[in-house]
Amino acid sequence: MVLRNLDAAYNLARWLLGNDADAQDAVQESSIRAYEALHTFRGSDPKPWLLSIVRNQCRNRLRGQARLIPLDEGAGEAPGPSPQDMAIRSWEGESVRDAIESLPLEYREAIVLRELEDMSYKQIAEVAGIPIGTVMSRLARARNLLRECLSVSEEAK
């Protein structure tokens, strides 16, 4: 109960950083930052506020690792219908996890916040510090990439 937000913080960090040790360090660092910044918290919902701190911590860590991701905000528009008939129901957990992990940071973050944390566009915008329109296009692009990824992995079988 007391640590309810801890799971959300850890889940985000784990997806963004890709391993347990870094994720734990980032969450611990974030909770110190959150404490120092507690007096600046004005909203009614602490979760996006906390997750935005976690997100920034993760990005600071990644920055050192030279993983610059090309931004393609205009790419929200969907490509035409995919030719292959997708065997949707047989997607397995492992391939879904791999597909999400293969997404560029911005898109992975959008998927985790929307699908795993079930956050609204407004909350996601707050976490990522971007306009709601950008949330919308990132999410559309992310889902298209995910769909392509999953279709390919399905075909390879």
Place this chain on the structure above:
Amino acid sequence: MTCRQCLQLLGPYHDGELTDVERVVELEEHLEACPDCSRRFEELKAVSGAARQQAPYYTAPPELARRIAAPRRSATPWRWAAALTAAAAIVAIALLIRQGQNRLSGDLVADHVRSLQARHLFDVASSSRHTVKPWFQGKLDFSPSVPDLSGAGFPLLGGRLDNVGDRPAAALVYMRARHVINVFVFRGPSLERADRLDGFNLAEWSTEGLTYAAVSDLNQPELVQFAHAFRSGSSD
């Protein structure tokens, strides 16, 4: 509605973010009439569903909670302090479930102020939990935790009988610098929150059917730190 417009709105529609009723009607009509868009919608549902159901949700390992909440004594002083504040932050964040300006907080602040004005802080004045805790025996139908927090910088001053609303309560008095902290213990609602009212800060939590409410003019982070110390100290 064109296919292009339809495809752009599919995501928000799927996510319940399309609030314009007319747009929703137009989109649904288009989906019914257009097999291509309709198929794209099925794919979108499948991708979203796969992520929700198949992707792992990484819950925080227990050692992370422990690491934040209870660092080892062997840690250097700086790490010790950092970990303490981290623990306080986690508690605070959990507590920061916003209040309705409800009556309970009003009652608690009123009781706190009254105890200061009437200069009736104690029925039993003692810095020893072994004196204060037994004093309540037979006076209430429950036994409040009275942890020794002098090590954390919150010495105990004493206790008294009080009321919160119409409920009998134990009031424990702690001190931080020149700030008095009243902790009201009573049979009340199960809650977990921080509140601020009329210049006073409150931190409230529940354990074993009892509500604990700390009220003080101490700043919020320090009061949350106090609440955390109190809860950790109650277990022994």
